[in-house]
Every structure is written in C-alpha cells, then in structure tokens.
Amino acid sequence: xxxxIKAGPFETLCLTGARCLEDRTVVFVGTGLPMxxxxxxxxxxxxxxxxxxxxxxxxxxLWMGLPLSVGDIRAGTRSCMVKGLCAVFEGQQRGWSDYAxxxxxxxxxxxNINSTCxxxxxxxxxxxxxxxxxxxxxxxxxxxxxxxALEKRRFREKVYYITSLGFGxxxxxxxxxxxxxGRGPYRVxxxxxxxxxxxxxxxxxxxxxxxxxxxxxxxxxxxxxxxTISPDVKPMAVPSQEQLKLMVTEVDPERYFLGKTVEx
Amino acid sequence: MDIDKRFKEVGIDMGQKADxxxxxxxxxxxGQVPYKSKHRIAGSETTxxxxxxxxxxYKISEVKCKERPYTWWGPNPDEARAIKSKENKFLYDKRMTxxxxxxxxxxxxxxxxVAGFVNTRCPFSIVWTIVKEAxxxxxxxxxxxxxSFQSQSLxxxxxxGAMMLDDSRVSVKRVELAWQAFEVIGSGPMxxxxxxxxxxxxxxxxNYGMSVRFKAGYMGIPYIPTRDHGGADFEVTNRGVxxxxxxxxxxxxxxxxxxxxxxxxxxxxxxxYGNSRIFGQTLTCEEILGAATTGIITCxxxxxxxxxxxxxxxxxxxxxxxxxxxxQKYGGYPGAVWGYHWFDxxxxxxxxxxxxxxxxxGNKDAxxxxxxxxxxxxxxWEDVLNVIGYKRLAQARDLDRGQRVILD
Numbered sequence: 275x276x277x278x279i280k281a282g283p284f285e286t287l288c289l290t291g292a293r294c295l296e297d298r299t300v301v302f303v304g305t306g307l308p309m310x311x312x313x314x315x316x317x318x319x320x321x322x323x324x325x326x327x328x329x330x331x332x333x334x335x336l337w338m339g340l341p342l343s344v345g346d347i348r349a350g351t352r353s354c355m356v357k358g359l360c361a362v363f364e365g366q367q368r369g370w371s372d373y374a375x376x377x378x379x380x381x382x383x384x385x386n387i388n389s390t391c392x393x394x395x396x397x398x399x400x401x402x403x404x405x406x407x408x409x410x411x412x413x414x415x416x417x418x419x420x421x422x423a424l425e426k427r428r429f430r431e432k433v434y435y436i437t438s439l440g441f442g443x444x445x446x447x448x449x450x451x452x453x454x455x456g457r458g459p460y461r462v463x464x465x466x467x468x469x470x471x472x473x474x475x476x477x478x479x480x481x482x483x484x485x486x487x488x489x490x491x492x493x494x495x496x497x498x499x500x501x502t503i504s505p506d507v508k509p510m511a512v513p514s515q516e517q518l519k520l521m522v523t524e525v526d527p528e529r530y531f532l533g534k535t536v537e538x
Numbered sequence: 539m540d541i542d543k544r545f546k547e548v549g550i551d552m553g554q555k556a557d558x559x560x561x562x563x564x565x566x567x568x569g570q571v572p573y574k575s576k577h578r579i580a581g582s583e584t585t586x587x588x589x590x591x592x593x594x595x596y597k598i599s600e601v602k603c604k605e606r607p608y609t610w611w612g613p614n615p616d617e618a619r620a621i622k623s624k625e626n627k628f629l630y631d632k633r634m635t636x637x638x639x640x641x642x643x644x645x646x647x648x649x650x651x652v653a654g655f656v657n658t659r660c661p662f663s664i665v666w667t668i669v670k671e672a673x674x675x676x677x678x679x680x681x682x683x684x685x686s687f688q689s690q691s692l693x694x695x696x697x698x699g700a701m702m703l704d705d706s707r708v709s710v711k712r713v714e715l716a717w718q719a720f721e722v723i724g725s726g727p728m729x730x731x732x733x734x735x736x737x738x739x740x741x742x743x744x745n746y747g748m749s750v751r752f753k754a755g756y757m758g759i760p761y762i763p764t765r766d767h768g769g770a771d772f773e774v775t776n777r778g779v780x781x782x783x784x785x786x787x788x789x790x791x792x793x794x795x796x797x798x799x800x801x802x803x804x805x806x807x808x809x810x811y812g813n814s815r816i817f818g819q820t821l822t823c824e825e826i827l828g829a830a831t832t833g834i835i836t837c838x839x840x841x842x843x844x845x846x847x848x849x850x851x852x853x854x855x856x857x858x859x860x861x862x863x864x865x866q867k868y869g870g871y872p873g874a875v876w877g878y879h880w881f882d883x884x885x886x887x888x889x890x891x892x893x894x895x896x897x898x899x900g901n902k903d904a905x906x907x908x909x910x911x912x913x914x915x916x917x918x919w920e921d922v923l924n925v926i927g928y929k930r931l932a933q934a935r936d937l938d939r940g941q942r943v944i945l946d
Contacts, residue, residue: 305721328745329655329819338939342881343721345658345689347874347941350819358820359655359688360753363746367765386770390742395603395775397736403719403726405772406689409744413766434600437742439770443598452593452769453780453789530722 279518283423283465283536286485288314288521289513291375291421291463295320299372302326302362302411305344307421307531308375311463313340314525318517325349326371328407330358340526344407363407367414367455374415374456376408376438380428383478383499385440385459385471387412387420388433395435405437412438413452417460423536424464429497441477465536467493468510469501478502483510578605584774591780593769593789603775610794611684611714611741612649613831615760618797621831622858629811629843632863636667636919637677639834639862643800644668646679651752651798651830652687652694654873655821656721657881661802663836663869663919665693666912669700672707674914681709686798688748688822689717691726692872692889698728699905701737702896712739714796716748723886727893741776743767747793749822754795755829763790801830804870805855806877806943808837812860813846813853817943818876820854827859834862836869838878841945852944868923868931880937882930 279285284307291311295301297320303312313336316323324333329345333354341349350356362370378387379402389408393399412418418440422428440459442448449458458477462469466485472478480502484493486509494501513521526532578584580602584592588608613621634642644650654660672680685694700708710732718729732738743751744766754762767778768791778793803823808814814835816823827833835855840863846853868875872882888908895904916922923931 327819329658329821331819342883343656343658343874345655345819345821345874347658347818347876347880347938350876351939351941356819358824359745359749359822360825363749367746390771391733393602395601396739398734401730401733403729404715404717404742405744405747406717407745409716409770409772410746410764410766413744413768413770432598432600435775436595436599436770437772439768442769443594445594448594449769451789452595452773453765453791454768455765 279515279522281513281518282533284531284534285513285518285521287311287421287423287463287465288525289517290468290510292318293511294419294461294463295323295373298322300324300326300370301373301375302366302371302415303344304376304408304411305406306377308377309341310526310531311421312375314521317520317524326362326366328359328362330362331356332362340530342530363410366411369455371415372417373460374411374418376411376418376420377422378408378420378438380430380433381420381422381462382430382433384442384444385418385420385462385479386433386436386442387438387440388435389437390435392434408438412440412456413454414456417457419461419463420459421463424466424496425536426496426498429499431499441471444477466496470504472502476502480504481507483508485510486512575604575606578603588779591782591789592773593780595769595771595773599771599774601771601774608777611712612686612799613797615758615795615797618755618831619758627858629857631810632812632860633810634862634864636664636836636864636866637671639864640664640667640671641678643832643834643862644678644680646681648799649684649686651801651826652685652690653801653803653821653823653826654690654693654870655819656689656691656717657873657886658819659804659821659870659875660690660693660873661804661836661869662693662871662873663866664802664834665696666919666922669696669708670913673700673704673909676707679707681707683710685710685713685715686748686796687715688745691718691720692886694718695726695728695889695893698732699893699909702728702902702905703909710738712741714741714743714748716743716745720886720890723883723890727890727897731897742772743776743793744772748796749825751793751796752822752825752829754793755797756825759795761792761794763792765790767791796829798826798830800832800834801826802834803827804836804875806837807839807841807945808835808863809841809843809846810863811843811857812855812863813843813857814855814860815852816854818941824854827855833860834864835860836864836866838867838869838875839945840865845946848946849944866919869919871923871931871934877941877943878938879931879934882926882934884930885926
C-alpha cells in the first residue's frame, strides 16, 4: 500500500488539463486526452461541470468510467439530453459552450492547430484522422483549451494545415473576417508546461507555468516556436499521491493513457 | 453514371442533364473563360471563381493543393428531389436479407453514405455483406465508390482493405469526411496508407460540416451556411464557399448539400416499413438517411407498426427514407449499440495490427489471412459472430450496463 505512484507525463497532463476547467461551466469535450482530464475534473473540484460530447450528449454523468469515444455509451449515459451531432454542434454555434477542449498533431504561435496532414494535400507525407469535431469546436466555443504532449515537432512557428482555427495570423480581426463566433485560444496544456495567450495584443502563445523538473530555457528548447515568457511565470503543480490514486483507480484503470511515455 | 439507372427505375426523364460539361455539374461563371483545374502553390492566392470571396486564410495558408472545379459527388439537389418525388411512397413491406438488399442497391460509381460514428452503432454487418458479396461471392461490383460520412473506423477500413486485395471487386475513388481512425486505439492503417499513396481523392470538413451537409440534403436545400471552416484551411481545400451574408454583411461559410445514392445505418428498432427508433446518441443517422436517395437499415429489433403508432414521437427515421429493412442482431458489433452491447476493443485492435503490417512492411499476407478468417470462411454475419464467440459477445453485452430502450 505504501508504494508510491509515479507521476508520468499523462498523469500531469490529466491534472493540468483538469485545472483549466472551472466548475459551473460548459465544456465541449474532444476525443482522447480531453476526455481523461474532464472525467478527472468531474470527479474532483468540478462536479457541476456540464460536458458536451459531439455524439449528441449534453451534461452526462460519467459514472461508467472513461469514455473511449465521444460517441461512447459512457459519454451519453445519465445525460440531460441525448440527440445527435447536428443538435449539439448547432447549440454550440448558438453559444452553449464556454470552452472547446481539443487535441491535435501540431500547434503554432497563434494557437492554430493541425490535425489533417503534413505535406501536399492530395498526397501527404503524413495523413492524420482529420478534423473530427475539433474544427467546429475551435470556431464556435467561446474559448479554446488545447491539450497535447510538448514535443519539438508539435510546437512550430507555422503549421502545415490549419484544421482548428486559433488567432489565424494574429491580427485582431482575423477571426471576425473568418465568420466564426468564438473568441479563440485560451490555454495550451502540455505534460511539462502550461501556456496562455497574449490576447488582444500580439495574440502569441505565452509560457505561464513550467514543470518543476525543468527550467524555462529547457521548455523553450523543447519548442520549435519562439515563446513569450509571462512576467508571472511559475512552476506547475504536479499530481499528489491522492490525485494519482484517483486517476489509476477511477479515471483510467485500463491504462489507455496513464503510465505511457512521451518523446521529448 | 449510376444515377441514370436510378432515374430509369423510378421513371424520370431529366432531358437537360445529359451533357455533363454544362451546369449543374460544373460551375462556370458567365462571361468567364471556363476555369481549369490547377495546382495551387502554398502561400498563393486562388484563381477559383467560387473562392473569390474569402477570409485572410490565403495570406497564411501553407497548403499545396489542387484547385478543382466544383462538381457534385453524388446526385445534385434537383436530381435527389426528382427521385424522391417519383418513387413509390406507400407503406409496403421492405424486409429482405442483407445480401438481397446489397445486391439490389449497391452498384459501381455510387456515393455510399455511412451512418454511425467512429465505432458507435456503425453498420458493420451491412459493410461486411458488401465486401462479402463483392469480393468473395463476386455477385456485385462495389467499385469506384465515393464514401461520405462524418467519422468512421472499421467500416471504411474494411472497404479499403478489400480494395488492397482486389480492386476490380471493391474500390474507393473518393472520400468526403471529417475523421477516420480508431480514437484511443490509434490511426486507421488502411486510410493512412491509401491517402498517403495518393490512391483516393479526399475532401475534408468538420464533423458538424459533414453532418449539416446531410441535413441540407434532408431539408431539400442546395447549400447551408455554417460558422465554422472559415479562416482555416478547409476554406482553401474543400468544396464550400465563403459568401457575404445579405442581412448582417458578415462573411459566412457555405457548404453544398450531400446526397448519397445509398445510405446504410444500424438502428435500435424498426417496423417492416422502415419506421425507425434510435436510442442513445442518434449521431447523424437521421440526416444521412434523409439525404440519400436509397436507405438500407439493419435493426437490432423488428417491432410492429402498432408499436410505432403507440409512440410516434419516438420515430426518428420515417418509412419514406428507407428502402430495405434487414433485422440483424449484433449488426453494429464490434462497435457499441446503446442498450445492447459496448465495444469489442480486441476485435478493433486485431484489425489495426493487421493493417499496420501492410502499411509498415508492405506485406499482404496478414491482410489475406484476416479476410480468409472473417470473410471467405464465413457465409453469414452469424458465422462471423461465431468466430468471435459467445464469451466476447456476452462480455460486450454486460459492459453496456443495461441502458434503456423502449420497444413497445
């Protein structure tokens, strides 16, 4: 019983992601890591967090454990409403959700995210699954929380394909001209750093918190893009034994995410 | 083109549509030299007249892509309307076997709309039957298909895998989609392989985009405005267009309706006329079937028309959108079906491991063995379920934890 649970990258991602979710808000949850962090938040400090999953569910209680798909029975059970994709995306377009919580393959300085491809569109070097709901969530939820591991190849000055729109070219009216509703990027959660944005000024990514095992310089070394450092930059919270225990027993006991490693 | 056959079947004469170079197939702006497809270089402006209005995306876009003149990838809205108007609309018994349904409606060149969502309530047994009849029994040809869906996994992988084995029996020429993979399990190996080698033409939208394109089809309107896609690279690569809203003056992105020739779906319960109920997330099933000119459904339960009339509010898909009703228990296995069973993750992993062998090593042996095991050596979907075995089916059923459905 006394054996300590190790806080690996995905445990930290889970905690930091969940920390960005305020209680009594509505979050449109994407597949993968956002589901992990949302479940943890709902089981800890955000019991009144309403979740939307694009399969069509609004406000489910995740009593059956970690959903493995946004259309999963587990993501729909004990909901306030279950309909289809059009219903929840249209609600989102109307203004239902405070946050879009999404992943992606790479992200740029202005929070634009690629989850489509690398290289030429017709014959890409690497083809990813595609947008899924992320493009719509980034466009029309009020603000965007992105979550992904911090790897040099993922944090770039420019992405190959903008799937989920951030601040575009950083100009104040870019999103307005694009015809979308949401205000744009808010947080980028990674395993070793938490980023925000210099909203309304440069709209560039800003380092807010760094993992206590690293220095600010080491975080910069792990990004291809040039970081702005917040004057209030501080070390990031790491999961406590109590939190880790909850993660491994209730959030992801089958270890779809937890315990895995990330290449730096 | 397949559409002509469908016209003949319902007795429509669309005289003016013979010349494919004319509208409505290809968009030509009056007084302009017909626009020719060319390759757009990253960072350059577009010459496509349809993209004349746009956001600032061309200032920052890094995407190299082909500019393609607008074409409908299935029936256009007028054709889809004409077919619906002319067909038999009375309540008749539509029950048939899956193999009969597939032989009747699947033809080369059609746009096949696949309902369900990633692994949830996808029409696995219908797709299995298409592959079985085309690849193994050689009774139909499922070639030159266009696939349209929001998010899929194994259904599409099975079709692409069959294409890798024999593309004279099954082949996919284009895909309009939002997403293709296995969520937590990982990428779709056949999808990755086929797109990266340039074998299939792709058109990307968001999940809302694809869903609402079917909805526009269902609504009988040619296009629909959305508040996403704009400002992202979808605006550069997909077939939507930016327009100025006549009322607010703001830019708004518009998507063409999508009308599949045939839509396939697995539903919770249906009567013999096709009136269907769905429990759990309804996904985009209603819209895909509503947009398609032909609908094939499998149902977990066949219920009476009397039951349907007890709670008519529960009918999500009306009989007018269904042309074949094929009762099939576990028709959505190995996906999850609300009230019946959860995912079979091992079955999905088995496919992924098989597909990765081909993608990474170029070796088709594992793929052949997989199709032998699950397609050639099984005569019916029940045989496939037998191979999977009672133990796993029972486990998947237990993991549903008794979600509720109404059948009376």
